[in-house]
Amino acid sequence: MSVSRPPFYVTTPIYYVNDKPHIGHAYTTLACDVLARFKRLDGFDVRFLTGTDEHGQKIEAAARAADMEPQAFTDRVSESFRSLLGIMNYTPDDFIRTTEPRHKTACQDLWNRLVERGDIYLGSYAGWYSTPDEAFVTETELVTGPDGVKRAPSGAVVEWVEEPSYFFRLSRWQEPLLEFYRTHPDFIAPESRRNEIIRFVEGGLTDLSVSRTTFSWGVPVPGDERHVMYVWMDALTNYITALGYPEQDGDYARYWPADIHMVGKDIVRFHAVYWPAFLLAADLEPPKRVFAHGWWTNEGEKISKRLGNIIDPVDLVNTYGLDAVRYFLMREVPFGNDGDFSHRAMVGRVNSELANDLGNLAQRSLSMIAKNCGGQVPQPLEFTPDDEVMLGAAQAMLSAVRAALDRQAFGEALETIWVVVRQANAYIDRQAPWVLRKTDTGRMGTVLYVLAETVRRIAILMQPFTPNAAARLLDQLACKDDARAFGALEPSVRLVPGTELPAPAGVFPRYVDPESAETK
Template structure:
């Protein structure tokens, strides 16, 4: 069985999770679930990034020791993963001993290969970003200099170990050219290549100005730069340095999902660190966009960050999962609004798929004795619907391999619209009086369509599609895999009475509340 390794970024524990964190993990979860449906052996990793000056400061501001602070905030991210139904196989924390050991092993390997040297660093540093910036990247307002991210910077001078990043410039450019799908989407790839072409400076990879971090082997006055520490998590979880660990067979990772603000670290520093240590780089880094909230950027000062768990309570888990990946092409920025979510829920989910399922299964209960009709010959109209179903898994899989989640969903819901057109055209409720065999055939074909939709939509809406598959009489386990679609269900099976799949939202009440 072929293996597939997919990761979220590990989330920085200086604040509680918001909708942006849920978005990244959701995309990772959907891809992991799809690969399992394909029959792949999947390793899905998420976790928390718990070291660095910013965390140390946040803990101090909260009146807590850093470890107690990170224990508390990391739990919020575990809770988010559980409540959002994420199927991660591991949750890593950078304060774990296994991770500290992996970081120090990687450092020692880089040092052994003469990729690290001791010097001193001075430059413009943003505490919020845990990053240094060149003078040409800065802007100035009211006497304060700012990084491209908007974070204020300060001039810092301190002893530091350096990684010989500059020597890897040509290799990186060659690697990008030979692996055109390594960075996606295309706009992020262009930005990264432009940055590398402009030249790379050796990278400061240790700090002495604070102590909350992984100690540098042989020089405990230094702690590792938070990004060297954080990026290593992906190989820690895969068993490094304990080769041959059973999980090491998952490396290199198939996809790292990241926000567009950290693509440079993942697409430049990370492959360079790995190549320098003699470890294969990951296969792909996908940088998604950011969400604004009702037209405004999410920020602490505006107090408009949305708690995804509150949205789950308000609208339901699966409608939220569906909306986040349906509304905006993954990789683009998007605006979150409750009205848009309600429009998707009431329209595509309730009126589209939910109504199709309710009508079909109710007609089977009333007109077929509650039993699944047997397979029947196909008319031209039947073939038009069913031939499209045969192509559905491959089309959805192709879109997901390119991280085009919205395209995958549009492909499915175009077929749902076709099926709604089919039931309107065939009118099985009228055929009971004129042609019962034809009525049964039409209902059987609609059941076949619903089975296909439910199976391919499981990664997006696992709970709701599980309930639909129950109502369709589809056996659990292998019976709900993509491979199972090749074999028709035997006719004559008793089906349970249908129940509504989605709860529509009163738009008038929503408008009054907002």
């Protein structure tokens, strides 16, 4: 009888296609990819969604500036986001575009549900609007600079807009939202973002303008096509569009509510206030969790087009290698905090941790097996207390890594693994199998078996983070494809003595700066 696999639905925000992907896009999708890969290996029925947000005034203006029709413009830019999936070795199950017919159907059905429940009404909007942010700005949020120009909190210039508009009765959902936050304490993370959102909602919610008439590039309002939907109502609906909504059986019943929406901290309000309010008003379940991560700086400077210091993830991969980039982004800063990218920090992580710590551990262990054990997994003799401690530490990693990733603590998960990597390096130095080769070959074989088994467990757990390098390492341990999921980390599963191993080869090369030709 087959065992039912629990569902797990993880999403990136859909990315706005007014420009090509940058490190922020790569970072968010990488975090989701690590979670998706981990959960698949852990026996879950995973659904991983990403895609592009292609409507709105900003897109219409960008297309006009490029002398293109909006659809042709979005086709081109959306493809650059799709191509990043292969470059970064991401594994989504679906890539959604908001210009697809299925999405128009979903948006209009959600709109009609809100109308039927009395939560959308026609009025007129007069207020400040930030086109770059695609957001309405209240008087209390306005920032007036020395030049007298009014700006949004993001720094974008706002414009005064007056036009007919449909409104969503957001004010009606202030207390229900606060109650939802109280009864679902893990809904918003990290804690700093949860506190920020609660303060915002407690400060009072006003009804939200959810349609525009001054441009036409969007989903038409059903029954009144002079209006297009506010781009955020359109964009947020993608998470259920991809599950077949408005049908509520099939994938929708299987995966909704989402286990986690991963977003940048700049869009947490849309996901943690507007989105659950829309869903509650439509009598649909909100997602289980919204996690808002921080921003990256570049060598200590804020990233901006004006400074010309935008970090291209493709350039990073071409410079340092894919697995090194994936590792660094998940390792360098606690997830949820802001982080700084620097060449020095990147090279430090690559050379110190990947090459020296894990790379040398694997290379030393497997090379000694190749030279001294006939290229086969050695037959261990009785394990000493030191051996048992090492094997126990390797075996305990899974539960600790699992707990960390369930909190989106990616750096903590990697540190859990690295504690064992460092412990194994201390173990090999302490046991000195190169000395035992001359004095006690049986003991040498036991030590090398413990090391190989430890490396196997490390490599299995590293698959979500550095999939290519981990696969090569598992190849060198002759682990078959069906022995790489987390079932192979059960206490009863270990390397089989006598298994033929291929010739070992390094999997984590050191980075050599091409300008100096010296390893940094």
